[in-house]
Amino acid sequence: MQEHTITFDDREQVKVPTGTLLTEAAQAAGIEIVQPCGGQGRCGRCTVLARTGNIRRRSTLRLSAEDIALGYTLACQSVVEGDSAIEVPSQQVVERRLTTDRILAETPVPESYAFKTHPSIRIVPLDLVPPTMEDQTDDWSRVQASLRRLGYPKVDCSLAALQQMGKILRNCGWVVRAVLDSTDSRTPRLVCLLPDTSETPVLGAAIDIGTTTITVWLVDLVSGKVIAQAAEYNRQIKRGEDIISRIIYAAKNSGDEEMRLLVLETINELLERACARVRADPDSIYKATIAGNSTMMHLFLGIPAVSIRLSPFVTAANQPPFMKANEIGLNIHPDAAVDCLPGVASYVGADITAGVLSSGVDDSSAVSLFIDIGTNGEIVLGSKEWLVTCACSAGPAFEGAGVVDGMRATRGAIEEVWINTVTFEPTLRVIGDVKPKGICGSGLIALLAELFLTGLLDKGGNFNLEAGTPRIRAGNHGLEYVLVWGAESGHGEDIAITHVDVDNLIRAKAAIYAGFSVLADSVGVSLEAAERVLIGGAFGKYINVEKAIEIGLLPDMPWDHFHFLGNTSVQGAYRALLMQSERKRIEDIAAKMTYIELSADNAFYDAFTSALFLPHTDLTKFPNVRPAEIRAKVKS
């Protein structure tokens, strides 16, 4: 067999045959590469940099496209096929690539694209003849006449534009730029006049109102580029972490108004922050396009959301009317159009229609499964020809709520877990690299998967008392696995996952998986027909797909079927902000999508019940998940 020379860190060399794993080569060379997950390609901690040579990657699961392009590879998943020079980065460097500010990290911004075909905002230069005693035409009629000559036969005017018109026309010597908004798509509307210099920017804002996080993209409407972004927790969180508790709070006393003000404050502060970054005035924002789930949209507009929660789960409006910023208190140009994108029904809101747009589900003849698992879980299955959608009442377990030691993905949250197959001792990754205080969603998925894969949990979600580890014990809530002993935790208390927590998590993942099944069944295709699984939402960005498959949350498909798209909702809002045609496309998506109400569906209950196992009752659906029992045998 052919041998290859592997050089580590320009110092150590070793000769190994074709097919050797890099971890094995390193061991032979006396180089230590950590493998918390036991070389299963799950944790990413064994990431190394292949500077030169011929390495075949079996899996790249924890690596970003950028990482791969740079040459990073998982040592435990890298097969030697030629001479190579390998650099083993310090664990700090590896961690830095893997952990950033997880929730508030900025979604990759799309490259600016050709949006000039159907711009929603037009900037029209005007060169007016000043009034005289012989021509006393009023300012607005004069502007209209000029616009008519330029091909705008009828243009509406906003009040703020009129308030500024006289001054700007005279200050600028009757040479100005008109900002025309076509959001309403019927008659263009003059938002304002601007001096005829490029120094006064023409900006727009694409906003995603998430239950947990609100994201603002500040867009230059001339170049189409995102010039600043900002994200922050939705201040409504203090009145409830999940959608249901927010609706309940809003329905009490004047909770509606309080909720409206909380989200408004958050958005206004983000707009200000984004503007400050580019030294712009929020008054230079002439249009805002908003996506968000139905409940968030209702609360933002001061529309009671109570009917969304109660059978038959009806929204007040899936398509809110066009508004102006001053009507709702958005601190941008007072007459800027505020375009709230259309939703579909019930919990399936504009975040999903915008997500379908930006993920391109509706643009491909291939069948795609689109998943947005944020604080809620919405799913779309479809293609250019058809779209079906449903909302899974997964509950907030994957947001860390309803779990004893659960927490949001903030500093001190355990976000990744590996359990040693032999010792059952855990290795953790904690956000901020501090002592842990609790477990966030991605940590819970990882923990559940690891407990299952190491045999500490059986497929029914029961702890294995026979494993012989002190970490499994009887606690106040039944059996539990202690992930962190009090001595090592941030608050001095043990951090554990209880039997009840496990049940909650299994119910949550079962609801989502059942959603997939019902959607597929409703159109008579198998889930495997989906050629792509498109994962949007801040949550989806950080979950470990392999582990999510292992617990039966995601369908068992080849890894290259999964695509993490980041915040697809704000991306869709961004496109709709720039182009009327994209805005129209979102409307078409909303109209085309068939909403399937799961709570009225017996098929859903059947699918749900079948999914209440790790990974599933029907193991043929998860051929690549190696049941824990097998490993237990390995151990014994």
Next chain:
Amino acid sequence: MQEHTITFDDREQVKVPTGTLLTEAAQAAGIEIVQPCGGQGRCGRCTVLARTGNIRRRSTLRLSAEDIALGYTLACQSVVEGDSAIEVPSQQVVERRLTTDRILAETPVPESYAFKTHPSIRIVPLDLVPPTMEDQTDDWSRVQASLRRLGYPKVDCSLAALQQMGKILRNCGWVVRAVLDSTDSRTPRLVCLLPDTSETPVLGAAIDIGTTTITVWLVDLVSGKVIAQAAEYNRQIKRGEDIISRIIYAAKNSGDEEMRLLVLETINELLERACARVRADPDSIYKATIAGNSTMMHLFLGIPAVSIRLSPFVTAANQPPFMKANEIGLNIHPDAAVDCLPGVASYVGADITAGVLSSGVDDSSAVSLFIDIGTNGEIVLGSKEWLVTCACSAGPAFEGAGVVDGMRATRGAIEEVWINTVTFEPTLRVIGDVKPKGICGSGLIALLAELFLTGLLDKGGNFNLEAGTPRIRAGNHGLEYVLVWGAESGHGEDIAITHVDVDNLIRAKAAIYAGFSVLADSVGVSLEAAERVLIGGAFGKYINVEKAIEIGLLPDMPWDHFHFLGNTSVQGAYRALLMQSERKRIEDIAAKMTYIELSADNAFYDAFTSALFLPHTDLTKFPNVRPAEIRAKVKS
């Protein structure tokens, strides 16, 4: 000659021949009837009640149509033509008929008329099928579907309507009324849903923003009736009494915003007051239609008015855009449409277009002269075929400003003056029947006329020192006539009219008369071609036409050509509020009207110069005014 028996107060009887004046008959019967104006039919103080009999009225100038219908007649102008029974009311009764709250008196309300043809607000009963798990259509789409079936293929929605929708649909068992607004005339807009009971009123407001007075009519949009009204001084008065000083104030610092808030406060208080009278909630007002001069409209909308004052006298917009109440802070239903009516140019605003509509100038083939002399003076000449208009920079003299002892028509203002032809002693009528503090516009017109008619002023406006009355004296501002000695005045000071005051008044009246001339000349007709002189505005309601003719302010025409229409501006707003077709008609009026800028017109200066005499240089234009010189001869 035939004799007739005249019975006074059921007691005194006298026999007099046909043609005897009632004042002469009363004298013969030993009954005292006061004649402050010397029996010239000018003061109205000799008003008596003809209960039965045959009396021919030579003039009814000071009498209202209601007075005449009741049988009131001016004794000095009443010719006996048959047996009659006459009642001589006490002076208190006469005064009460003549003086009421002059400025704030309510304009007679038009009878409700058939407005159902093109209503601007439609009230549509809806009987909806409630949502089920099989039909989860959102509330707004459900309402839209129902409206579609009723013949409204596309309806917009307002935010406030959405905010209330879910609750009202469920509280009312899905049987409601939809309030649809067609102000925009493109797509009807749902303003709100209401319970299906007639107990919740559907109201509108017609508003006239006058420089001095703001008038609000509260209208039941179902019956079309005016159900309450309220009027109040425009609070901007404290920042300037006339338009020019308001524009100047508004242009300084943040004067625009202060002016906006002042007028807004006034309107909101009036709306509240009118609603309180019928126990209605201002939130039940679903539409407001607003008339007012260009400057008032600009200040109300926060649009700088400065360009109106400076050459070439251009407004920012003659047709403001449609707005919603919450955009401008009007305290009615937040999503009520606020329809600001269109003006023509410069100072000729929506008060004039509304006035032309309600006075019917544009509806008749007869040529009419329409005059609105409020704080400003605007004139329209025209018919069904053509309309010309101008604004006379008369200045505020007739509002009592720019005159040493001038004041507004409030309590303590001298509003009518008669000067005895022999003694030159004045008789006064004072608003509120208190000691006088100054002279208001109608008082100034009367005073000027009396001074001229009694020979105390010559046609050039110079005082006649030869008259031999101590009331003419040299004061600080040249010669003056003392109308009230300090001992009898409300503030202990003499009240006088100075030579400078007289000059100011003559310039003001000359500007207005010159306006008439220029308009007539511009279309090549003589002023006499006008078959009707229609006088609108609060000011016009109280001036003594005869005296206004005598000083050359109004053209010399038979008295029955003059028609006092009260507040034609609010009447026009009322019609436009109810009917889309009337609203359209105002737009047509605005488009059809030719505006003539007087300040650029040499013909105006010539006409103005010719009018700088009492009554005019060309006495053939005033054949019925007997020049003072003749009377002076009578005296000598």
